[in-house]
Amino acid sequence: MTPNTISLASRVSRVKPSFTLEMATKAAEMRSEGIDVVNFSVGEPDFNTPQHIIDAGKKAMDDGFTKYTAGPGMIELRQAICEKLKRENGLDYTPSDILVSNGEKQSLYNVCQALFDKGDEVLVFSPYWVSFPEFVRLADAEPIIVKTLADQQFEADFDDIEKKISSTTKGVIVNSPSNPTGGVWSNDSIIRLLQLAKKHDWTVISDECYERLVFDGEFTSTEKLNRDHKIGARVITCLSLSKTYAMTGWRIGYAAGDSTIIKAMSKIQGQATSCANSIGQKAGIAALTGDQQPVEDMRIQFKERRDLMVELLNDIEGVTCAVPGGAFYTFPNFDHYLGKKANGKVLKDSFDLSEYILNSEAVVTVPGDGFGAPGHVRFSCATDKDTIVRGIKKVADALNKLD
């Protein structure tokens, strides 16, 4: 019998697959074939979750804390989040302003579902984290890509924003420190964006998942600037335990903001996944209320690795790498090598270049074209220093072989 043709919903073809996950899969496949792969594509800390957090997760299971929780998250966790927001960010919130999700990714998805509709436009800064335009598209709205300034930590190009504003602009997504660039915006830029948002009545979605990984100077939350400068813009802050506490697999993130929006997000989440996992939530309380030294230890190591990687990349002829102020990525420019030939084949873009480096020296990187940044390649610092030295040498060797 011939099977019926499967007709998928149109949104499946509208949405792009996560190509950063594809690179990680490729690296795993090569390793399983016994190839010595250097993986610079990793989007999560290479450290294990601190022991006291793991112990809290184990205890939650032993205590039978293995059931559904309240949809927006356990009240104890939402209280711990409010205390964290007060202590670290100087922000007053109550638990009804907080939604705990299965990772921040779900909070970001929820907020787009709750706020945007067909016909709406949402500003997204390029280079962008791959999921931002897709969250907007999944809400049937249109992502409008805005340029940034590569020599100024990839902060907003306000001339370009002015060109992209329309009567249907409804929101803007900002991510500082940024994935993929590691750029940290100046407070002045954030304030300018908030002022525009207030003037045009946009919601600002501020993804601050790398807030604790800032290397040069202090981090100030977008909402704190909004309140201190009495701007009065509408801000939804999305945060994660994933990067701060090396807890990517526990899937705990959250959003903080106006309780009407949080309630709408919670309604959508309630029908999608009920609640975040109970064991992760208990572990999250231990993370937020316990010893913060492991966070600082990780930050120091990431800073040392960043410095090493930037230096080694800049030592390669024709490569320029700005010093990223945060997160754990470097985002060098390889324009010099585009148009060169590998075994007679012209490398026309960063996809070709990353693929060539992979096939030639088994080094996995992430092409900048996928983040809307032609000529750039993303390198993750979530690997030890010896591997960084070995891997960047291999990249230099690969580039040396080009005609």
Ligand SMILES: Cc1ncc(COP(=O)(O)O)c(C=O)c1O
């Ligand atoms: C910019 C950015 N936002 C959000 C996330 C998602 O974090 P979570 O693990 O909490 O879903 C990531 C993960 O890579 C990220 O890079």
